[in-house]
Amino acid sequence: MEKLIVIGAGGYAKSVLDSVDIYNYEIVGFIDEFTSEKVHIGYPIVAHSLDELSNNNHYVYFIAIGNNEKRKKWYDKLKERKLRIINVVDRTAIVSPKAVLGTGCFIGKFAVVNSKAIVGDDCIINTRALVEHGCTVADHANLSTNSVINGDVCIGEGSFIGSCSVTIGQLKIGNWSTVGAGAVVIHDVGNHVTVAGVPAKVIKEGAMLG
Missing domain, CATH: 2.160.10.10 (Hexapeptide repeat proteins)
Structure with missing residues (x-):
């Protein structure tokens, strides 16, 4: 089972997590740049940036950000680092x-x-x-x-x-x-x-x- 990190701990993430295939992905938690919370909908905020996350190539990712421009920036960042992004x-x-x-x-x-x-x-x-x-x-x-x-x-x-x-x-x-x-x-x-x-x-x- 692959370990999934979701980027963005907002409202859209609620829909995303409800639709994740839990038989193939274990949800580890969130990366969120702005929140001061430690937990979102039952999962921890594991980092505020990719640089804070050790061994980031051990995970797969999904970007749960509704704003198209911000989502694109994260998508480009993940691709640049050759990290795998999944579909939900x-x-x-x-x-x-x-x-x-x-x-x-x-x-x-x-x-x-x-x-x-x-x-x-x-x-x-x-x-x-x-x-x-x-x-x-x-x-x-x-x-x-x-x-x-x-x-x-x-x-x-x-x-x-x-x-x-x-x-x-x-x-x-x-x-x-x-x-x-x-x-x-x-x-x-x-x-x-x-x-x-x-x-x-x-x-x-x-x-x-x-």
Whole structure:
């Protein structure tokens, strides 16, 4: 059984730990840069940085940080040190055998990743999110709860797709952009913008820098 350290002791970690395959991974505890607590949801804070952790190559890792930019920084740091990052796929999720997942991905409760979908590295497909057939979700993206991405949509790197939003088929969401909660996206979305509303319109530019 491999020993797992989770990076980030916040709210998102609660969902992650609830979905970890406890038959293959022993949860050792957390690394968290900011907390002063010693325990989070029953597991110890073992370090505040990788440098504090002795023998860090003896563990596997998962990054439980919801913010895309901060998660990417940790992902790059772990990769630079050649440390292994795992996927966490909830037992209730449906991932097509014809879909492709990168590394460091979270697939939450009752989420669906359908046939021929490609999900990049370090992505969050949260509770009940739907990634339909032929979609591409680039690295470090976050599809929030109940979001719907219809067939053949391309989600750009680092983008955040809000809860209960719907993106109709064959569209492109640019890099480091945000789709607001409940939005209905019927046109392509550019890079570094925020869209919201029904139908979705640009309400802010330069939203995420990535």
